[in-house]
Amino acid sequence: MTIILGFEGTAWNLSVALVNEERVLYEAESTYEPKYGGIHPREAAHHHAAELKNVVLRALRGAKEEEKEGFSLDRIAAISFSQGPGMGPCLRTVATAARALAITLKIPLIGVNHCIAHIEIGRWRCGAKDPVVLYVSGANSQVLAYRSGRYRVLGETLDIGIGNALDKFARYLGLSHPGGPKIEELAKSRGTNYRYMPYIVKGMDFSFSGLTTAAKDAIGRHPDAKADICYSFQETAFAMLTEVTERAMAHCGKDEILLVGGVGANRRLQQMLRTMSEDRGARFNVPEKRYLKDNGSMIAYLGLLMLKTGATISIEESQIKPNYRPDDVPVTWRGEIEKKRGNSEER
Ligand code: ATP
Ligand code: FE2
DSSP states (O other): OOEEEEEEOSSSEEEEEEEOSSOEEEEEEEEOOOSSSSOOHHHHHHHHHHHHHHHHHHHHHHHHHHOTTOOOGGGEEEEEEEEESSOHHHHHHHHHHHHHHHHHHTOOEEEEEHHHHHHHHHHHHHTOSSOEEEEEOSSOEEEEEEETTEEEEEEEBSSSOHHHHHHHHHHHTTOOSOOHHHHHHHHHHHOOSOOOOOOOEETTEEOOHHHHHHHHHHHHHOTTOHHHHHHHHHHHHHHHHHHHHHHHHHHHTOOEEEEESGGGGOHHHHHHHHHHHHHHTOEEEOOOGGGTSOOHHHHHHHHHHHHHTTOOBOGGGOOOOTTOOGGGSOOOHHHHHHHHHTOTTOO
């Protein structure tokens, strides 16, 4: 079986995983936690540089224990890494390690788009065939669907990602990073009264920065209503995302939803999407939490799919792409794979 070693390190999480066609052999990670405020790109990169050797060794040791067929370095067929999008200093640090390892082991290098890795690991873990994807994380919020060799972005945020919006508001409330889970907790435990929040959907796009400002203003006026305001923030933002996802399903005629990205762990968002999909007779998919947030397994897994279609790169082509968009990537692996499964959707 083919084994790929994948590096993830676009932002807060440094993660290295070894994956084969059937399963994740082992994943090791180290998380950067800001002392105060949000993620500082250079500090995060320093964290990654300091931890890289350790994390790679842990992943290799773990794979050795896990792999029944016997594991040695010469069984690794290729190295994949997150080429973008992400924070420049973090991407650069991790790309350097990936290049060095590929050169040392004399094996191919594969540059992976981080957003598409979120999608493909979600499809793999859930067995989703051809879903409309809602990808919601710190820096990104997009609705996508596959069509004619690309993941098309059908709708996206016009300003900040929903995760960043939640984190910013949480910081304003004095909560530490990451704020999303803490807001979820507050909303769930005590939030009941809906307070007006701006609902901003423009065509198929949405915006969250006005909502964040409005929530901060509301706290200024009603400092004792934190839980209600967290609840209202979530209800408004998640309704916007659900509306656009539903419209994308109607436009594309697809009957599956796949939720991916760190914010996908939110139970209220999952519930809204599940209700909407049930109402439409569609199937709702969400992978386990460890595959929603940033993880090395998704980079290794997409690397494996890309290796099979020969999508490797030279060292010269391996420069980082901080603004890498998912629709820039020719999806070379889906046609062949789906054809084997006899899916007539793929043309
Ligand atoms: P990307 O590079 O894809 O933008 P990322 O670096 O933001 O990824 P992720 O792990 O995908 O990393 O997402 C992190 C975000 O998810 C943070 O903003 C965090 O607050 C948010 N988050 C995590 N759990 C929850 C939750 N239960 N509810 C809401 N938000 C959550
Ligand atoms: Fe991510």
